[in-house]
Amino acid sequence: MSFEDEGEKQATQSHEVIVVMVPFPAQGHLNQLLHLSRLISSYNVPVHYVSTTILSRQAKLRVQGWDPLSTPNTMMIKFHEFPVPAFPSLPPNPQTAVEFPSHLLPSFYSVLHLRKPVAKLLSVLSPTTKRLVIIYDAVPSIIQDVVTIPNGEAYSFQPLSAFRISSYVWETMGRPQGIDDHIAKLVPSRASTLTPQVMEFINKQEAHNKYSSGAIFNTCRAIEAPFLDVCAKVNSRQWAIGPFNPMEVCKTSGHKCLEWLDKQIPNSVIYVSFGSTTTLTDEQIKKLAVGLENSGQKFLWVLRDADRADIFVGDGRAHELPKEYEERIEVNGQGIIVRDWAPQLEILAHTSTGGFMSHCGWNSCLESITMGVPLATWPMHSDQPHNALLINVVLKVGIVARDWMHRDDLVESLAIENAVKKLMTSGEGEEIRKRMLELSKAVKRSVAEGGDSRLDIDDFIAHIRR
Missing domain, CATH: 3.40.50.2000 (Glycogen Phosphorylase B;)
Incomplete structure (x- = not known):
C-alpha cells in the first residue's frame, strides 16, 4: 500500500x-x-x-x-x-x-x-x-x-x-x-x-x-x-x-540446527555466535575452531560475516577452516556449523543449550538471561564491553572468553578451550548456571x-x- x-x-x-x-x-x-x-x-x-x-x-x-x-x-x-x-x-x-x-x-x-x-x-x-x-x-x-x-x-x-x-x-x-x-x-x-x-x-x-x-x-x-x-x-x-x-519460544523456524540439538542431552551444547555486526579475521576463526574442537564439548557455531547495509545483496566471505574440520566435527557428532541466519531465540530456549559464547550485544544478553543460559563473553565494540562487565562482574552469570583489556591480542586456541571447559564442565560453571537460572526466574x-x-x-x- x-x-x-x-x-x-x-x-x-x-x-x-x-x-x-x-x-x-x-x-x-x-x-x-x-x-x-x-x-x-x-x-x-x-x-x-x-x-x-x-x-x-x-x-x-x-x-x-x-x-x-x-x-x-x-x-x-x-x-x-x-x-x-x-x-x-x-x-x-x-x-x-x-x-x-x-x-x-x-x-x-x-x-x-x-x-x-x-x-x-x-x-x-x-x-x-x-x-x-x-x-x-x-x-x-x-x-x-x-x-x-x-x-x-x-x-x-x-x-x-x-x-x-x-x-x-x-x-x-x-x-x-x-x-x-x-x-x-x-x-x-x-x-x-x-x-x-x-x-x-x-x-x-x-x-x-x-x-x-x-x-x-x-x-x-x-x-x-x-x-x-x-x-x-x-x-x-x-x-x-x-x-x-x-519469554516462551516455540520451534517455528524449522532450521536444521534444531534437529541436531534435539539429539543432544540437556545443557551439553555451547552455542557460539557473535551477532550481526562482527567479523573475525581468518586467523582468529582458525584459533576458535581449534579451541572448540579441543574442548571436547558439543558446540553449535554460527559462522558468518557482519551484515552489509543491505543484507539482500552480495555474498558473504568464505571462511577458511582447518583441513577437513567441518566434516570431522559433524561425523564425530561434536558440532555443527551454521553459515546463514540462525534462530537464536529457539536455540537458546532449547534444553540442550547449556552455554552461549557471545559478543554481548544487548539483545543477545537479554535473550540469554531470559532463557537461563550462562555466557562466555567476547565483546567487540560499542556497548558490548560494558555488557560483558555487567554479566561477569555485577551479575556473575558468565565467564570471560575474550578480555576487553587485551582486545588487540589474538585469542589463542588454548584460552578458548579453557573458557569453554570452565563454563560447561567445571564446578564454577555450574554455580554460574545456577545463578543464571535464578536470574531468569526473576526476570520472568x-x-x-x-x-x-x-x-x-x-x-x-x-x-x-x-
Whole structure:
C-alpha cells in the first residue's frame, strides 16, 4: 500500500492514541523496537513502524518468537517502508583496528533522509487521534518535526543497558549510589569502543534529544535496579519494561540446527555466535575452531560475516577452516556449523543449550538471561564491553572468553578451550548456571502480572492515554 493510500485509510479511523516507532538502522535496534511494537499493540494501541524499504523487510524476516504479519494482536502494527538515497552496501573489513562495523556508516547517514516522509506521516495521523506518540531510537533528528504537531510528543528508546548509560552519567551526577568504585574503575571509555566517525554521528544526533518527554528501557529491575536508579536522576520520567523478547519460544523456524540439538542431552551444547555486526579475521576463526574442537564439548557455531547495509545483496566471505574440520566435527557428532541466519531465540530456549559464547550485544544478553543460559563473553565494540562487565562482574552469570583489556591480542586456541571447559564442565560453571537460572526466574516474574516490568508498561500506556 502506498503512503497516500495508507494516509487516506488512517484519516477515516480515529484512535485515542497512536504510536509511531522509528528505529535505528541496525539489526539489534530493528529487532528491539519490533518487539516493543508487539508489546504496545497488545494494549490495542495502533503502532506505525517506520523504516526504509530494505530495513523493514529485514526486520520482518528476522524477527523470532512471533509472526508480525499474522499474530492477531499485532495486526495493529502497520509498516511504512520509505525509499532513501542509494548508499554503498560494502562488505565488512575483518582487518580493521577498531571492530565497530564502519562499513555501515553510509546507511546511518542515508536513513536521516526519513525526516521528510516521517513529518508527512505525522501530519496525516495527527487529526485521527487524541495523542500522537513517537518513540525514536538514536536518530532524534528524524523526528524533530514533532514540535509542529499540536498533539504530538516524543519518547527516546534506550537500546543499551542501563549499566552502559549510567556509567557515563555517574561522574556528572556526583557519583550517586549504584556503581561502586571497583566497578567504575573497570568501565571502558566511550572512545575506546567506537570510531571517531561514529562518535561524530552520535554527537550530532544527541543535540536533538531535547524533544524527548521520557525514556523507555529494554531491561528490568531484576537485572539492573541500581543502574536504573542512577539513570532516573537524569531522566525525569522513565519506564523499564523489558525484556521485550518473548519469554516462551516455540520451534517455528524449522532450521536444521534444531534437529541436531534435539539429539543432544540437556545443557551439553555451547552455542557460539557473535551477532550481526562482527567479523573475525581468518586467523582468529582458525584459533576458535581449534579451541572448540579441543574442548571436547558439543558446540553449535554460527559462522558468518557482519551484515552489509543491505543484507539482500552480495555474498558473504568464505571462511577458511582447518583441513577437513567441518566434516570431522559433524561425523564425530561434536558440532555443527551454521553459515546463514540462525534462530537464536529457539536455540537458546532449547534444553540442550547449556552455554552461549557471545559478543554481548544487548539483545543477545537479554535473550540469554531470559532463557537461563550462562555466557562466555567476547565483546567487540560499542556497548558490548560494558555488557560483558555487567554479566561477569555485577551479575556473575558468565565467564570471560575474550578480555576487553587485551582486545588487540589474538585469542589463542588454548584460552578458548579453557573458557569453554570452565563454563560447561567445571564446578564454577555450574554455580554460574545456577545463578543464571535464578536470574531468569526473576526476570520472568518481572514481566508477569504484578511484576515490575508489567507495572511499568501499564503505567506507560496509561500515561500516553491520559
